[in-house]
Amino acid sequence: MNHFDRIYDLHKLLASSRYPVPRSRIEAELECSRATVKRTIESMRAYLGAPIAYDRKLKGFYYDRDDEQNYELPGLWFNASELHALLSVQQLLLNIQPGLLDKQLAPLRKRIDSLLDIQQSSADDLSSRIRILSMAARPIGDHFQPIAGAVAQQRRLHIHYQSQQQQSQREISPQRLTYYRDNWYLDAWCHLRNALRTFALDAITMVKVLPQRSKEIAEDALESHYSSAYGIFSGEADQLAVLQFSRDAAPRIAREAWHPQQQSAWLSDGSYQLKIPYHNPSELIMDILRHGPDVEVMAPKSLRQQLIERLQKSISHYV
Numbered sequence: 001m002n003h004f005d006r007i008y009d010l011h012k013l014l015a016s017s018r019y020p021v022p023r024s025r026i027e028a029e030l031e032c033s034r035a036t037v038k039r040t041i042e043s044m045r046a047y048l049g050a051p052i053a054y055d056r057k058l059k060g061f062y063y064d065r066d067d068e069q070n071y072e073l074p075g076l077w078f079n080a081s082e083l084h085a086l087l088s089v090q091q092l093l094l095n096i097q098p099g100l101l102d103k104q105l106a107p108l109r110k111r112i113d114s115l116l117d118i119q120q121s122s123a124d125d126l127s128s129r130i131r132i133l134s135m136a137a138r139p140i141g142d143h144f145q146p147i148a149g150a151v152a153q154q155r156r157l158h159i160h161y162q163s164q165q166q167q168s169q170r171e172i173s174p175q176r177l178t179y180y181r182d183n184w185y186l187d188a189w190c191h192l193r194n195a196l197r198t199f200a201l202d203a204i205t206m207v208k209v210l211p212q213r214s215k216e217i218a219e220d221a222l223e224s225h226y227s228s229a230y231g232i233f234s235g236e237a238d239q240l241a242v243l244q245f246s247r248d249a250a251p252r253i254a255r256e257a258w259h260p261q262q263q264s265a266w267l268s269d270g271s272y273q274l275k276i277p278y279h280n281p282s283e284l285i286m287d288i289l290r291h292g293p294d295v296e297v298m299a300p301k302s303l304r305q306q307l308i309e310r311l312q313k314s315i316s317h318y319v
Contacts, residue, residue, distance in 0.1 A: 006030050006040050007048070011073055014052065020060025048073060137182035138200075143207040147186060150174050154214045157188075160206035161199060168192070172199070173214035175222055180232050187226060189215045196225045198233055230259050230276050231283035237261075238279055242299040245272045249294035258287075273298075281306060 013021055013029055026037050041061065044050035051064040051071055063071050150157050151174045161168050170192035178185045184201040196217065229237035245253045250272035254264065263275040278284050281303055288295055288307060297304045 014063050020055040020058045020062040022060045134182045138202040141202050146207050150209050156210040156212045156214050158208040159204050162203045230278040235279040237277035241276045243274045244296050244298050246294045
């Protein structure tokens with residue numbers, strides 16, 4: 001039984017007893033030594049504010065209820081594994097986007113630290129054991145919280161959006177936030193274009209929350225638009241890429257999920273075939289190029305030609 005479980009069991013024992021509980025019974029119930037009982041009681045008094053008193057006449061411990069209120073363990077209570085899982089999730093967020101929710105998570109972190117003190121553990125120990133490496137992550141900007149609030153409250157937004165060399169102003173109905181390849185995006189109905197669009201949060205330069213409720217888009221419509229084709233700026237799929245990976249790359253590629261609707265097959269020569277639905281080829285081409293000579297585009301011809309042109313432009317820098 002760990003320290004957290006002993007505290008919880010001791011709390012149940014004292015809260016349910018009408019009379020002071022002898023130390024010998026506590027030792028038997030918690031299956032621990034006299035010294036461990038003493039440390040558990042001291043921890044509850046010091047860190048959890050437990051009003052544990054000792055009756056010398058009856059030789060037992062009890063909750064001092066002079067205020068006629070039952071004592072309860074403060075706040076949310078976690079056992080050891082739950083507490084470390086929660087810390088791991090928080091550490092993931094801190095690594096993925098430093099500073100994103102520091103103010104909001106500070107009270108929770110303080111509460112977790114106090115519980116870890118009871119367990120004689122440390123949050124710093126855990127943080128040093130989780131390592132996350134981001135690649136090409138862009139600063140999120142100053143508008144994450146109002147955007148997240150608008151998504152949760154289903155409120156429209158007026159935004160200024162910087163797209164390549166052009167800036168536009170538009171009213172949008174946020175649908176959901178997406179974290180994709182180390183960057184944040186907002187899926188929304190654009191009232192300017194009268195269609196679903198995806199906006200990179202780092203390209204949103206101004207945000208104003210509007211009083212109007214967002215236009216509601218059915219979940220199946222969102223999935224059809226955003227998940228049917230390859231990539232973050234996908235749209236609805238209208239083409240199928242057929243990729244063939246070499247025998248050397250095949251075992252690794254076979255373990256990868258490129259798309260929910262992908263089709264795959266092992267070929268007789270040991271190579272691996274992957275079929276991927278797509279609409280906008282830009283992101284797909286970048287991922288194909290990443291595999292160099294270990295992949296060949298078999299179809300369609302238009303995608304094969306686009307890849308050839310990109311390779312020729314790249315080679316031109318070195319000849």
